[in-house]
Amino acid sequence: MSDTELVLRSTRVITPEGTRPASVAVVDGKIAAVLPYDAEVLSGVRLEDLGDDVLLPGLVDTHVHVNDPGRTEWEGFWTATRAAAAGGITSLVDMPLNSLPPTTTVDHLRTKQEVAADKAHIDVGFWGGALPDNVKDLRPLHESGVFGFKAFLSPSGVDEFPHLDQDGLARSLAEIASFGGLLIVHAEDPHHLEAAPQQAGPKYADFLASRPRDAEDTAIAQLIAQAKRLDARVHVLHLSSSAALPLIAQAKAEGVRITVETCPHYLTLTAEEVPDGASEFKCCPPIRESANQDLLWQALADGTIDCVVTDHSPSTADLKTGDFATAWGGISGLQLSLAAVWTAARKRGHSLEDVVRWMSARTAELVGLDARKGAIEAGRDADFAVLAPDETFTVDPAALQHRNRVTAYAGKTLHGVVKSTWLRGERIVANGEFTAPKGRLLTRTP
Ligand SMILES: [Zn+2]
Numbered sequence: 001m002s003d004t005e006l007v008l009r010s011t012r013v014i015t016p017e018g019t020r021p022a023s024v025a026v027v028d029g030k031i032a033a034v035l036p037y038d039a040e041v042l043s044g045v046r047l048e049d050l051g052d053d054v055l056l057p058g059l060v061d062t063h064v065h066v067n068d069p070g071r072t073e074w075e076g077f078w079t080a081t082r083a084a085a086a087g088g089i090t091s092l093v094d095m096p097l098n099s100l101p102p103t104t105t106v107d108h109l110r111t112k113q114e115v116a117a118d119k120a121h122i123d124v125g126f127w128g129g130a131l132p133d134n135v136k137d138l139r140p141l142h143e144s145g146v147f148g149f150k151a152f153l154s155p156s157g158v159d160e161f162p163h164l165d166q167d168g169l170a171r172s173l174a175e176i177a178s179f180g181g182l183l184i185v186h187a188e189d190p191h192h193l194e195a196a197p198q199q200a201g202p203k204y205a206d207f208l209a210s211r212p213r214d215a216e217d218t219a220i221a222q223l224i225a226q227a228k229r230l231d232a233r234v235h236v237l238h239l240s241s242s243a244a245l246p247l248i249a250q251a252k253a254e255g256v257r258i259t260v261e262t263c264p265h266y267l268t269l270t271a272e273e274v275p276d277g278a279s280e281f282k283c284c285p286p287i288r289e290s291a292n293q294d295l296l297w298q299a300l301a302d303g304t305i306d307c308v309v310t311d312h313s314p315s316t317a318d319l320k321t322g323d324f325a326t327a328w329g330g331i332s333g334l335q336l337s338l339a340a341v342w343t344a345a346r347k348r349g350h351s352l353e354d355v356v357r358w359m360s361a362r363t364a365e366l367v368g369l370d371a372r373k374g375a376i377e378a379g380r381d382a383d384f385a386v387l388a389p390d391e392t393f394t395v396d397p398a399a400l401q402h403r404n405r406v407t408a409y410a411g412k413t414l415h416g417v418v419k420s421t422w423l424r425g426e427r428i429v430a431n432g433e434f435t436a437p438k439g440r441l442l443t444r445t446p
Helices: 077-086 106-117 135-143 166-178 190-195 204-210 213-230 242-253 264-268 290-302 334-347 352-366
Strands: 006-015 018-027 030-036 046-049 054-057 059-064 089-094 123-126 149-152 182-186 233-236 258-262 384-394 413-423 426-430
Touching (some): 006 030, 018 352, 059 077, 077 413, 106 123, 106 135, 149 166, 166 182, 166 213, 213 258, 242 258, 334 413
Parallel strands (some): 006 046, 006 054, 059 089, 089 123, 149 182
Antiparallel strands (some): 413 426
16 A cells, blocks of 8 residues: 555454454545554554554544533533543534524534634534424524434523424424434423422432433333334433333334434443532433443343433533532533443443444444444544553543533543544544644534
C-alpha cells in the first residue's frame, strides 16, 4: 500500500470477526486494510506499535446533552467533546434539549451546527425534537440531516421542550413514519408519575418511589402499540425498568420496529448504594435496585436491549441540591462510560467485544452511520480507542474534562485505561494532552 500514511499494530485488535493480532493500515483518514500482524511496513510509513494494548473502534455515543448554545454554564461542545475523547468516544449525537434554542426547526439546527463546528474535538451529529407544535418542521429537519426525533411523554424538565400526549405522539409519529424517520422516546407515563407518592427530601428511596417502574412500562406499552399501528420505527431511550423487558422482547418477536438503549449508570450503580442527599445519582428514570440491574444485563446479553449510551446530562453543581425532588436530574458519564461498563461487564463474564458491540457497532447502526463508524474494517473511518483493559484507576473528579466536575463515580476504582483516542487517523488525545479540535459535523446519510 504505497499511499498508506499510518499503520497501527496491536496484538489485540477488535474486529467484527473477533479479536486478533493485526496491523491496521490507514489512508486518507480511513481504514484501508486490516493486515496480518507481521505485515511489512514500507519505509516512510509511520508505524504505531501499541504492544498488547487493545485497539478498538472509537465509541459512538448517541445520547449526549451538550446544552450549547444557551446553557453553556452546564456544558458545551468544547468540554463535552474533550471528555468524550478522553473516554474513547469519537462520535456523539447531541440531544435537542437543553440548549437554547432547542433543535426543533431547521434554523435552530443551523445555529447549533455553527456553534459546534469549531469546538468539536470529535464528530458531532444532531437529533431533532418533536414537540406538540412543530409537526410541520419534522420533514425539513429530516431533510437537513438530523438522525431522528426525540419526544418526551412526560414533562422534560425544561419549559421550552413540552411533552407529547398520546394524540400528539400519534400525530408526530405518523408524520415521521411518512418519510421513514426514527422517533426516540423518553418513555415515562405522566399519569403514573402523578399518581406516585411525591415525598421531597434527601432520601433516595422516596425519589425512587416517585418514579415507579410502571410509569416506564405503561409508556413503553403505549409506544409499542402506536409503532405497530403506524408501522413506524421507534427507539426507547434510557431504559431503567426491567419489568418492561418482556413487552419489548415480545414486540421484537412480532416484528415491531423497536430498539432499546440503556445507560452505564443503570448497569453499574444501584439504588441500594446511593447515600442520602447524593443527588449526583439523580436521573430520570431513576437508578433502580440491584435485582433490576441483573435483569438489564441479561437483556443486553440476549439482545432485548440493543445498545449502551451515556445520557450525559450535566448541570451546574448548585442545581445538584441535596433534595432529590428539586435537584437537576442527569448524570455526567462521557469520560467514564467505557471504563464503568467494562468494569461491570468483565465481572459478569462479558467480553470487551460485547462492550464494543453495545457502545460502538450497535449505536452506529441505530443512526445509520455503520458504513462509516462502529467497526475496524476496511472502508470505515480510522476512529479508534487504545485501551489497557486490565489497568485500573480511581475516579478523581479533578481529572474529568466535562465542565462541571460532578460525578456519581467519584472514588470508584475502574478497569480500563484509555491510552489514546484517534479520529480519522489522527491521535486527538493521549495522556490528557489534546490536539486542536478536529471533529466534523455528521448528518444522516440517506
Ligand atoms: Zn437524555
